Structures are given as C-alpha cells and as structure tokens.
Amino acid sequence: MELKDYIAPMYEGEELIKRLAVQPAYDDSIRNASVAERLMALSGLYDMYIPTDMTVEIYYKLYLGLVHSLSRKRTSASNIQLYENYKAIKGSSYHGILGGVDSFVITGSSGIGKSSAISRAISVISSDKIIEIKAPYQKIIPFLVVQTPFDCSLKSLLLEILRRVDEILGTKYLFNSLRTRATTDILIGTVSTVALNHIGVLVLDEIQNVANSKNGKNLVGSIVQLINAGGIAIVFAGTPAVIPFIQADFMLARRLMNLNYNPLPYDQKFHSLCKIVFMFQYTKGKCELTEEIVSLLYKYSQGNISVIISLIIEAQESAIRCGQEVISVEVIQSAYEKRLRLLGCFRSPQNKRYVAPSKGTFSLPIDNVQNTENEHLFADIVVKSKAMKVSALERLRQYNIPVEEVDV
Numbered sequence: 001m002e003l004k005d006y007i008a009p010m011y012e013g014e015e016l017i018k019r020l021a022v023q024p025a026y027d028d029s030i031r032n033a034s035v036a037e038r039l040m041a042l043s044g045l046y047d048m049y050i051p052t053d054m055t056v057e058i059y060y061k062l063y064l065g066l067v068h069s070l071s072r073k074r075t076s077a078s079n080i081q082l083y084e085n086y087k088a089i090k091g092s093s094y095h096g097i098l099g100g101v102d103s104f105v106i107t108g109s110s111g112i113g114k115s116s117a118i119s120r121a122i123s124v125i126s127s128d129k130i131i132e133i134k135a136p137y138q139k140i141i142p143f144l145v146v147q148t149p150f151d152c153s154l155k156s157l158l159l160e161i162l163r164r165v166d167e168i169l170g171t172k173y174l175f176n177s178l179r180t181r182a183t184t185d186i187l188i189g190t191v192s193t194v195a196l197n198h199i200g201v202l203v204l205d206e207i208q209n210v211a212n213s214k215n216g217k218n219l220v221g222s223i224v225q226l227i228n229a230g231g232i233a234i235v236f237a238g239t240p241a242v243i244p245f246i247q248a249d250f251m252l253a254r255r256l257m258n259l260n261y262n263p264l265p266y267d268q269k270f271h272s273l274c275k276i277v278f279m280f281q282y283t284k285g286k287c288e289l290t291e292e293i294v295s296l297l298y299k300y301s302q303g304n305i306s307v308i309i310s311l312i313i314e315a316q317e318s319a320i321r322c323g324q325e326v327i328s329v330e331v332i333q334s335a336y337e338k339r340l341r342l343l344g345c346f347r348s349p350q351n352k353r354y355v356a357p358s359k360g361t362f363s364l365p366i367d368n369v370q371n372t373e374n375e376h377l378f379a380d381i382v383v384k385s386k387a388m389k390v391s392a393l394e395r396l397r398q399y400n401i402p403v404e405e406v407d408v
Contacts, residue, residue: 006131007070007142010063011124019124020051020059026280038282038320045280045313049120050273050305054113054261058106059121061259065102065233066125066142066200072231073140073196103227105207105236105246108261111304114237115205118145122203130168131200139169142200148238152213154222158187161202165194188225195230202230208238210245220245263303270298273305277312283319285326292329300336307340314339 011019024044030037108114126142133140144164149156162174173194177187195202204223210216227234236242236256246256264270271294278289287293301307314335315327324331 006133007066007126008124010060016056016059016124017051020049020055020120022047022049022120023276024048024280030282031284031286035320039317042282042313042316042320045277045309048277048280048309049116050276051117051120052113052264052269052273052305054108055117055120057259058114058117059124061102061104061257062118062121062143062201062235063125065104065235068102069200069232070131070140102233103235104233104257104259105238105242106259106261107238107240107243109263110239111306112261112263113305114261116306118203118205118235118237138197140198140200141165141168143203144168144199144201145203145205148204148206148209148219150209150213152210152215152219154215154219155184155187157204157219158184158191161191162187162194165198169198171198188222189229192226192229195226195232199230199232201233201235202226203235203237205237207236208241211241216245217248220248263301264305265303266298270294270303274308277309280312281327282316283325283327287327293327293332296329296332300332300340311335311340 024041024047026041030041033041106114106118122143122145129142131140131142132138144161146157146160146164149160159174159177162177165171166174173190177190180186182190210220213219223234236246240260243258264273274294274297275289278287281287297308297311300311311332312327315332318335318338319325319327319331
C-alpha cells in the first residue's frame with residue numbers, strides 16, 4: 001500500500017464544492033423564535049464558508065503537493081538525504097540532494113480568505129488526521145501550518161516547526177534541541193530530517209512579515225535549504241509585499257509558482273454569492289435580494305466575502321435589536337457606518353466591470369464601480385510599477401497621494 005493511498009480521493013465538480021462549503025443549519029421557522037434565540041443562531045453565520053475559484057485551485061495544488069511529497073518518502077534518495085542531514089547535524093558541510101516538490105506562494109490582499117481557503121482545502125484532503133503506517137511504523141502530518149515569526153527570526157521559525165510537530169505527534173524534538181543548545185545550522189538539519197520523516201506539506205502563513213523585518217531576506221534565503229533537504233512541498237501564504245523578496249532570490253524564485261488572487265469582481269458570481277448569504281435571514285420580516293442591495297454590498301465590501309458576511313450579520317443584529325425586524329438598504333448602510341467604517345480605508349475597487357450574461361434577466365448597475373486598479377498598499381503600487389517599468393512616483397500621484405522628491 002502506497003502512502004498516497006492513506007489520503008482521501010481527489011474530488012471534483014459539485015462534489016468538491018459541497019465538501020468545501022460550510023453552511024449553518026437553518027430552518028425558516030427560526031424567524032418566529034425569541035430575540036435571544038435568533039441572535040444566537042445569527043452568530044453561527046460567522047462560521048459560514050462559501051468556496052470560490054480560489055478555494056478550488058488551492059485545493060488541487062495542495063492535494064498534488066501532498067501526493068508528490070509522500071511519493072518521495074521511503075525512497076533510496078530520501079535515505080541518502082537523511083544521512084546527509086545527520087552529518088549536517090553533527091557539524092559537517094551541508095548537502096541538499098532531494099530538492100523540493102510543488103512548492104508555491106499564495107498571494108493576495110489581506111482579508112480575501114487565503115488562510116480560510118487553505119484551511120478548508122486541508123480539512124477536505126486530510127480531515128486533519130495523522131497518517132499512521134503500521135509496518136514499518138511511521139507517523140506523518142499531512143499538512144503542518146506555521147505562522148511566520150513577526151521578527152522573521154529563522155531560529156524561531158525552526159523551533160516553532162519542531163514545537164508543532166511535538167504537539168501533534170507527542171515527540172521531543174524541541175526539548176532535545178533546546179537541551180543541546182542547537183545552533184541555527186544544526187536546527188536546519190534537524191527540521192529537514194523531521195520534514196522527511198513526519199511532514200507532508202509545510203504551510204508558512206503570514207509570509208509578508210519578511211517585508212517588515214531586517215531578517216526577512218535571510219529567512220527567505222534559508223528556506224531554500226529546507227526545500228532541498230526536506231524533500232517536501234513548502235507553501236507560502238501572504239500579501240503581495242513578499243513578492244520582491246522572493247524575486248530577489250533566484251534560487252527560491254525558480255522553485256516557486258505564484259498563485260495571486262484578488263477580491264471577487266463585480267459579476268454574476270458575486271450576485272450568486274450574495275444570494276446564498278441572503279438565504280439565512282433571522283429577522284421576522286423577509287427581505288428580497290434586489291439589485292440596489294447587491295450594488296450596496298459591493299460598494300462596501302469590494303468583493304471581500306468576509307466583509308459581506310459580517311455586514312449582513314451586523315445589519316440583521318441591528319434590525320432585530322431595534323425592532324425593525326427586516327433587512328433594508330437603510331439598515332445595511334447604518335450597520336456599515338456604525339460597525340465597519342474602519343474598513344473604508346482598506347477597500348480597493350476592482351478594475352473589472354460587469355457584463356451581463358446572454359441568458360437571464362439579472363443586470364448589475366456599474367455606475368458606482370470605479371475603474372481603478374486593485375492597489376491599496378504602497379508595496380502593491382511599487383511592485384506593479386516595476387513590472388510595468390514605469391515610475392512609481394507617478395503612479396502614486398495618480399492616486400492623489402502627495403509625493404515629494406528629496407535629494408540625498
């Protein structure tokens with residue numbers, strides 16, 4: 001029996017969407033319940049997850065990465081690499097002979113659901129279970145998710161990986177490393193060995209922290225050693241701010257694919273998503289989804305699903321508490337102004353305009369959609385300016401951002 005046979009089969013189509021989705025149990029009769037019961041049931045919407053094209057693509061990439069990582073374990077090459085890692089732990093020169101498999105970086109603006117998509121994909125692939133083989137005995141963590149340290153300390157990251165492995169498998173890798181006061185070079189050998197034996201795919205979340213630390217460049221460069229000696233897929237997830245750091249390291253850049261995502265465009269899929277969320281109403285009066293409401297939701301969310309769900313929850317909570325008992329344009333506007341206005345400075349209009357499909361009667365107004373690019377961070381503007389070979393200063397001025405050039 002091969003190691004890949006220990007994971008769930010690869011799903012597709014409607015079956016995959018059904019397994020990725022998370023929707024709370026709902027009965028229309030809840031609208032006649034008490035205020036307390038309805039508010040409690042309404043809070044269950046925070047656990048809702050609606051899969052998008054991004055979720056599906058991430059699922060397939062993670063699945064294939066796990067399969068290829070598992071195929072490298074228990075091979076003659078992995079045995080040789082284990083011996084090389086052992087020599088590195090003992091202080092000899094480092095040699096990485098395996099190389100990485102299917103490593104990639106997932107980028108997108110904050111809040112679009114990258115981490116949630118990864119989490120849902122992992123739960124469908126492995127159900128958060130450990131792969132346990134009896135003969136010869138071995139335990140493998142299909143996906144190990146670790147947060148990138150805020151200070152981008154390589155040693156802190158390596159120790160955190162060992163801590164998480166110990167927590168899941170009940171081993172003592174961290175204790176042994178701390179007891180012997182292992183150096184960073186020794187820790188790289190130790191973590192590479194642990195990865196070969198016990199990890200399928202390593203996910204480094206919040207990788208954009210490298211852009212805010214002087215240690216970022218060193219951390220990104222050192223990960224090449226983990227890819228070569230660990231023989232596993234390493235997945236990075238963060239904002240586009242990490243791209244310049246990866247591009248600056250050719251050895252790492254050539255090993256990674258970039259999956260870049262934006263919030264949902266203003267199209268029919270956005271309307272379908274709003275329709276799903278609007279199915280869960282806990283006010284006594286029922287509100288029909290109109291073009292005006294869809295347009296308003298996009299204005300406030302700019303295609304960010306988590307903002308849409310939060311806005312609908314806050315609007316219903318306000319309507320229930322105030323006795324209005326129905327969702328309306330005015331209630332949604334009030335909920336945004338009172339609860340979510342802090343998000344206003346982060347909203348980034350899409351540069352995609354909706355074209356109504358040939359079939360169907362639904363048509364979305366586009367007057368309030370600004371024809372601007374999806375750039376809301378200085379780093380995003382600078383990165384895209386470099387790619388287009390234009391002046392970043394001129395691009396900043398286009399966004400009415402005051403810029404002053406100073407001689408140095």
